[in-house]
Amino acid sequence: MSESKKIITSGMRPTGSLHLGNIFGALHNWIKLQEKYTCFYFIVDWHSLTTPGFGDAVGYENTKGLQNNIKQMVIDWIAGGLDPKKCTIFVQSHVPEVAELYLLLSMITPLGWLERNPTYREMLKDYKIEYPTYGLLGYPTLQAADILAYKGNYVPVGKDQESHVNLSRDIAGRFNNLYQKNVFPLPEVLMTEVPKIPGTDDVNKKMSKSAGNYIALIHSEQETLDRIKSMFTDPVKIRKTDQGHPDGCVVFAFHKIYNQEAVTVVRQECEEGSRGCVDCKMQLAQKMNQALKPIRDKRKELEQQTDLIYDILSSGANQAQKVAQATLSEVKDVMNLTRKK
């Protein structure tokens, strides 16, 4: 591990097989970053317990699908191009030092910071959480522990997570200040341009597992086709020959991603009424399935190699744990918590 390399930390909630939103929103970025940085990528299983599960999703009251979700997600990370030789891949809870760091950080995290946290408030509103738990309020502190345990410099996250990283920086700064030691680097958001991936039902909505408007790597080509067929299109284009408005059309949004070379033609044909939505969808399905095929083939292969997957997670956890242990002992040192014997 070279000293000069900056450290990246980032996590994903264990929601199972990746969908296109995850892939373009995060994974592609992660893959690029693993080349230049020391990267810690982990599955945040603890974070998935901060809320109740919605429907059959994982939450604190329903952890049934947790292990399978973790497995499917790691398979997709690797099938998609994360290389365990280039980055450290593991499960958050496999490094218990993070929990201890979380505890210590919680002692110095002002309650007001957490209560004021806009993401927390949105969470309560958007997910209609009537009875928030202690764990949910403390989410940013846990995230801070995730970053700081590995002394992360940069955190590649979306705009919605920006305030959390800012909180992590505040907590790190407060710790350094209180104990007059520069234990933690101050983590920064690494903003990157990511294409917005709409849901299959609405260009203005995000693709998400809970909304059910997604296409995942685990889906078959047929399933993908079915989901493309059900995509929302221009409501004023009733007949095949009507002039369409591609900018409000989900199918077109995906042509921009999977059919880049033909996108101007697609737009023109749609606008002038020489292209029907059915043809347009069929073409998209063909392009998308073609693009996803190598990853899907790889994921099928990996699914047969459970040992390999668990070995990757296990050696990832070992590597991460070493780093976290070193950080923690430093932390305990400055807080005078180190055992004499």
Next chain:
RNA sequence: AGGCCUGUAGCUCUAACGGCUAGAGCACCUGACUCCAAAUCAGGGGGUUGGGGGUUCAAAUCCCUCCAGGCCUGCCA
């Protein structure tokens, strides 16, 4: 630990005094219409009314008990 409140379809709720096969909206699925999707129309699935016991000819409704959750008070830290 005590007091009070809540529990009915995936979600929000209705079902007077105990009384017909526990209903509706949204969501979901199917069909019709559409190049498709959406919208619209038609149809459909879905419930041991939180569990158990009791009273009664008859319980979602009344009683007991347990479970889960919430609010308040107390106690401890």
